[in-house]
Amino acid sequence: MVGVADGPVPHAVVRFAAHEAALRHAELRIVHALPLLAPADDHVRSPESAARGAAVVEGVEELVRLQYPDVTVTCALPIGHPAGMLVDLSAEAALVVLGHRGSGGFPRLPLGSVSRQVATHAHCPVVVIRPGRTAHQPHDRVVIGVDVDDVRDEALDLGYAAADRRGAHVDLVYAQDARFPPPAPVGVVPPVFGLLPPGPIEPLPEAGAGHDAACHLLHREVSRFGSRYPRVDADAHMVPGRPADVLVEWARDATLLVVGSRGLTGLRRLLLGSVSAEVLHTAECPVAVVPAPARD
The missing domain is CATH 3.40.50.620 (HUPs)
Structure with missing residues (x-):
């Protein structure tokens, strides 16, 4: 399972997740959590956020299908806090892959809150990737x-x-x-x-x-x-x-x-x-x- 947020497609994160799914001969689930429109109702979402979420997921799905055509892809747009949704869904996953959206290079400052919370509470292993910091040709x-x-x-x-x-x-x-x-x-x-x-x-x-x-x-x-x-x-x-x-x-x-x-x-x-x-x-x-x- 790979969690994605709003913004540009996190290529390094998606490629790692898709490559791992290919190696495991497993399905890749793309998850993007939609914010609640009304905090008291966990089923209400705005049309704008739903459209943005769908566009994010479609972009990730297109990238996976182009580079890993043999990987089966499913998508989910749960409504709620991203960390909570990913933790709940991790009970059904073998691995969760996330990007690091934290301190922008200051290592003593907090890790991105979603990555930190999911790594702490997930029911399965969590891989966190710092886009732009991974070696271009890592050793095996x-x-x-x-x-x-x-x-x-x-x-x-x-x-x-x-x-x-x-x-x-x-x-x-x-x-x-x-x-x-x-x-x-x-x-x-x-x-x-x-x-x-x-x-x-x-x-x-x-x-x-x-x-x-x-x-x-x-x-x-x-x-x-x-x-x-x-x-x-x-x-x-x-x-x-x-x-x-x-x-x-x-x-x-x-x-x-x-x-x-x-x-x-x-x-x-x-x-x-x-x-x-x-x-x-x-x-x-x-x-x-x-x-x-x-x-x-």
């Missing part, structure tokens, strides 16, 4: 952010499946920041990158058992998901630095960055995890936010 590489204290199979599955469909390489990246001082400016990451070799890993003297445990876990996940996706080559990396900065740097020329939405019962309904929220602001490639499984 999917970066998956791993938190060794809270490994999410859902995020790993999505990342490996995306790589499998594209013939891409997977980089599992764990950022270890416990030994670092307060953060540098957003986007700055120390130029020390550690590719974990396939054999035994010598821990840093000050790292101790925690370093060993993290290395073991990363290798275990590479092995475990390698058996599920035998066509996918993957490497594990432990990188010193702030998690958001490290992931943004590693994914600078990637096809996709995958992060989990971390949050405990109840809180996840209010706030997106800090790392997920920050990479949505700053990453130059598409970012997939994978929701945590529901907890009672």
